[in-house]
Every structure is written in C-alpha cells, then in structure tokens.
Amino acid sequence: xxxxxxxxxxxxxxxxxxxxxxxxxxxxxxxxxxxxxxxxxxxxxxxxxxxxxxxxxxxxxxxxxxxxxxxxxxxxxxxxxxxxxxxxxxxxxxxxxxxxxxxxxxxxxxxxxxxxxxxxxxxxxxxxxxxxxxxxxxxxxxxxxxxxxxxxxxxxxxxxxxxxxxxxxxxxxxxxxxxxxxxxxxxxxxxxxxxxxxxxxxxxxxxxxxxxx
Amino acid sequence: xxxxxxxxxxxxxxxxxxxxxxxxxxxxxxxxxxxxxxxxxxxxxxxxxxxxxxxxxxxxxxxxxxxxxxxxxxxxxxxxxxxxxxxxxxxxxxxxxxxxxxxxxxxxxxxxxxxxxxxxxxxxxxxxxxxxxxxxxxxxxxxxxxxxxxxxxxxxxxxxxxxxxxxxxxxxxxxxxxxxxxxxxxxxxxxxxxxxxxxxxxxxxxxxxxxxx
Numbered sequence: 389x390x391x392x393x394x395x396x397x398x399x400x401x402x403x404x405x406x407x408x409x410x411x412x413x414x415x416x417x418x419x420x421x422x423x424x425x426x427x428x429x430x431x432x433x434x435x436x437x438x439x440x441x442x443x444x445x446x447x448x449x450x451x452x453x454x455x456x457x458x459x460x461x462x463x464x465x466x467x468x469x470x471x472x473x474x475x476x477x478x479x480x481x482x483x484x485x486x487x488x489x490x491x492x493x494x495x496x497x498x499x500x501x502x503x504x505x506x507x508x509x510x511x512x513x514x515x516x517x518x519x520x521x522x523x524x525x526x527x528x529x530x531x532x533x534x535x536x537x538x539x540x541x542x543x544x545x546x547x548x549x550x551x552x553x554x555x556x557x558x559x560x561x562x563x564x565x566x567x568x569x570x571x572x573x574x575x576x577x578x579x580x581x582x583x584x585x586x587x588x589x590x591x592x593x594x595x596x597x598x599x600x601x
Numbered sequence: 602x603x604x605x606x607x608x609x610x611x612x613x614x615x616x617x618x619x620x621x622x623x624x625x626x627x628x629x630x631x632x633x634x635x636x637x638x639x640x641x642x643x644x645x646x647x648x649x650x651x652x653x654x655x656x657x658x659x660x661x662x663x664x665x666x667x668x669x670x671x672x673x674x675x676x677x678x679x680x681x682x683x684x685x686x687x688x689x690x691x692x693x694x695x696x697x698x699x700x701x702x703x704x705x706x707x708x709x710x711x712x713x714x715x716x717x718x719x720x721x722x723x724x725x726x727x728x729x730x731x732x733x734x735x736x737x738x739x740x741x742x743x744x745x746x747x748x749x750x751x752x753x754x755x756x757x758x759x760x761x762x763x764x765x766x767x768x769x770x771x772x773x774x775x776x777x778x779x780x781x782x783x784x785x786x787x788x789x790x791x792x793x794x795x796x797x798x799x800x801x802x803x804x805x806x807x808x809x810x811x812x813x814x
Contacts, residue, residue, distance in 0.1 A: 436742070436745040436746070437700070437742045437745070437746070438742075445689065447689070449689040449692070451689065451692040451693075451696065452696045452700075453695065453696040453699040453700060453703075455695065455699055456692045456693075456695035456696040456698075456699055457692065459691070459692070459695055460688060460689075460691070460692040463688055463691070464688055475673060475676055475677055476658065476660070476662040476664065476673075478672070478673070478676070479662070479664040479669045479670065479672070479673040480664075480669075482666065482668065482669035482672055483664065483665045483666040483669040486666040486668055486669055486702070486703075487650070487665075487666060489699070489702075489703050490666075490699075490702050490703040490706070490707055491707060493703070494703055494704060494707045494708070495707070500735075503731075503734070507730075508721060508723065508727070510721065514721070517720075518716075521716070522713075529649070529650045529651075532649040532650070533649070533650070
C-alpha cells in the first residue's frame with residue numbers, strides 16, 4: 389500500500405495512527421501542501437479531489453477521506469480491531485470521530501484560515517475567536533461525551549478509531565491557539581497516547597517530510 | 602426506536618432516508634431548531650451535544666452523528682444493505698458521504714451562515730461567495746467522483762449510503778443559492794431519488810413538523 393500524505397496534515401496523521409495500530413507496512417509518499425503538490429497533474433490523476441491523504445491499495449484502487457480509509461483498513465485487516473465489540477460503543481466511537489472530522493477540523497483547516505484572513509479580512513483576533521467558537525466548541529462537546537465513554541482511551545481502555553481522530557485534533561488545535569485548558573480528559577488521553585509506540589511512529593515530527601525547528 | 606430530528610435538518614434527512622430504505626419503523630420526535638429546543642434541558646439530558654439528529658435505540662442508548670447512526674443501522678439491521686459488496690466500492694461510498702458531511706454541509710449550516718452575517722458582518726454577496734467556494738467546491742469534487750462510481754445512483758444502480766448524503770446536500774444547497782448548474786450527474790441522481798418511495802417518505806415536506814408555504 390502507498391499512503392500519499394503530508395507530515396502536518398491532521399487527516400493524514402489519523403490514517404498513520406490506524407496503520408501503526410494495525411502494524412501494517414506501507415510506502416509513505418509525501419505530498420508537499422506548501423508547494424501545492426496536491427494540485428499537481430500527477431497527483432490529480434490519482435486523486436481528483438486534490439486532498440491528502442489518499443491510500444493506494446495493492447490492487448491499485450485509490451481511496452480518499454481518512455475515515456473511509458480507516459474503515460477499509462478495519463474491514464480488510466480486521467486484527468487488531470480499532471472498534472469496540474458492542475454496537476452502541478462502536479456508534480460512540482464513530483460519533484466522536486465524526487464530530488471532530490465534521491465540526492472541528494474543517495473550521496481549522498489552513499485553507500479556511502487563509503480565506504478568513506485574505507478574502508474576508510479578519511484580523512488575528514477575529515480568526516482566534518472563530519477557532520475557539522467552532523473547533524473549540526466541537527472539542528468541548530467531545531469532552532462531554534468522553535465523560536461517559538472514556539477509560540484510558542476514548543472508548544474504554546483500548547486505543548482505537550476515536551483516538552486516531554482525537555490526537556491529531558488536539559495537536560492541531562494547540563498549534564493554532566485554540567484554548568484547550570478546559571479539555572482535561574482529552575488532554576489526558578492525548579498525553580497517554582504520546583507514550584504509545586503506534587502514536588509515536590505516526591507523529592508528524594517522525595515523518596520523512598517533517599521540517600525541523 | 603425514536604428519532605429526534607427536525608424536518609429541514611439535512612443530517613436528520615440523511616437518517617430518515619436510511620431508515621426508509623431499510624423499511625424500519627420508528628417514532629419521530631420533532632425538535633424545533635428555530636425555537637432552540639435542541640438546547641433545552643430535556644433534550645440536553647438525552648444528547649449533551651445539543652444537535653439533531655439523535656437516535657434512541659430500543660435498549661435506551663442515545664446515538665449521535667448521522668453517519669454513526671446509519672452505520673449502527675447497517676450493522677444491526679443488515680438487510681437490505683446500504684453498502685456495496687466490494688471493499689473499494691464501500692470506501693468510495695463512505696468517501697462521498699464524508700466529503701459531503703465534512704467539507705460541504707458544515708460550511709452551509711445555518712449557525713455558520715448566521716455567524717458570517719451577524720458576527721463577521723458579511724453581506725449577502727459575501728455569504729453567497731462563501732457558499733459557492735466551500736459547499737459548492739466540495740460538491741464539484743463529488744461530481745468528479747460520481748463520474749467514476751455512479752450508475753443510476755451514486756455507487757452503481759442501487760440506492761445506498763452515499764445517496765442518503767447526496768440528496769439532502771443537493772436539497773440544502775439549492776435552497777441556499779449554491780450554483781448547482783454544473784452538477785449534472787448529481788442532479789440526475791437527486792431527481793431520480795425524488796421518484797423513489799423511501800426518499801419520498803423521508804423528504805422534509807412529508808414530515809409532521811414541516812411548515813407549509
């Protein structure tokens with residue numbers, strides 16, 4: 389398998405965590421977002437959406453959208469599973485992943501921040517208020533869910549799907565100045581994951597395209 | 602099962618389509634978003650996220666996020682299936698659903714449009730430009746995917762998961778003035794779905810809380 393991605397892309401980071409939790413080998417193909425390589429002809433021929441990540445399977449199929457890629461990995465390589473046994477617990481895992489993927493991350497994406505600044509003319513305060521209202525609000529909602537579902541990790545005591553989404557979201561939010569001081573359970577899980585081999589392997593700083601310093 | 606929702610909420614509409622395609626009976630409990638009932642104590646006690654839809658199962662579990670609810674329905678009531686047989690085709694179905702759920706709908710949500718107008722001060726032109734850039738851009742990306750995957754419906758000739766997302770997105774985008782004139786395959790699928798019993802049953806206008814005229 390080939391994973392097309394970018395070290396600091398939070399959606400790529402989610403898939404790297406899933407691959408590492410499942411002990412799967414893959415070739416990592418960096419797509420430099422700062423140079424616009426996701427819009428190059430060569431990449432668009434593979435993935436017309438012009439987004440990372442994309443996973444090229446051994447059959448040559450190109451899969452897009454991090455949660456769809458992770459669902460494919462779960463179906464194709466079921467062990468170790470990233471999902472809890474109970475149907476309602478699986479729904480909770482997916483709900484946490486989806487709240488972060490559809491209500492937090494989209495509003496924090498670099499292209500949106502650039503649009504707010506360059507097209508709409510928001511100043512730094514305005515962007516910060518936006519980030520705390522939307523990504524911050526969605527993360528606060530997840531914090532409430534975690535009070536019901538979490539043990540050492542998002543759902544009980546085994547790392548899985550929801551943790552693949554929580555860690556990159558917390559990483560990105562901290563980087564962009566979202567106030568995460570009230571998200572105590574989330575921080576506790578994030579910090580625990582930083583000690584886990586799979587999460588260490590998947591961390592942006594440990595990728596071949598990472599820019600140091 | 603009880604579905605808490607609102608007639609015009611596109612995320613509720615998705616779940617109604619899935620329930621209807623699976624011929625499942627449920628009690629529909631309207632939550633009036635215009636009156637802020639999703640923020641009432643009674644509702645927050647059920648769903649602390651304060652969003653619709655929520656599905657209360659016969660076991661009393663309350664599930665949130667439309668795609669997580671639909672995945673639960675698919676696991677719990679597998680026939681008729683909303684997913685194709687092939688793993689890569691299933692990934693395509695999920696990718697279309699996720700592109701609409703995480704890159705189109707969030708940027709069109711009423712609370713975001715209100716923030717753009719009331720907090721940031723965008724005029725009607727500015728909001729229209731935003732809607733065409735983000736929801737419109739994501740829908741154009743899905744249109745490209747459909748060129749590879751669609752038959753009569755999003756994935757081949759059977760209605761399923763991706764169609765549960767396409768129809769409400771097309772409905773909402775048309776309502777909010779996104780230019781959909783270039784989305785020919787999407788419109789063709791949307792229009793075909795309007796003739797299908799399950800989609801007719803799930804349509805906003807056919808709900809008990811619909812406001813006519």
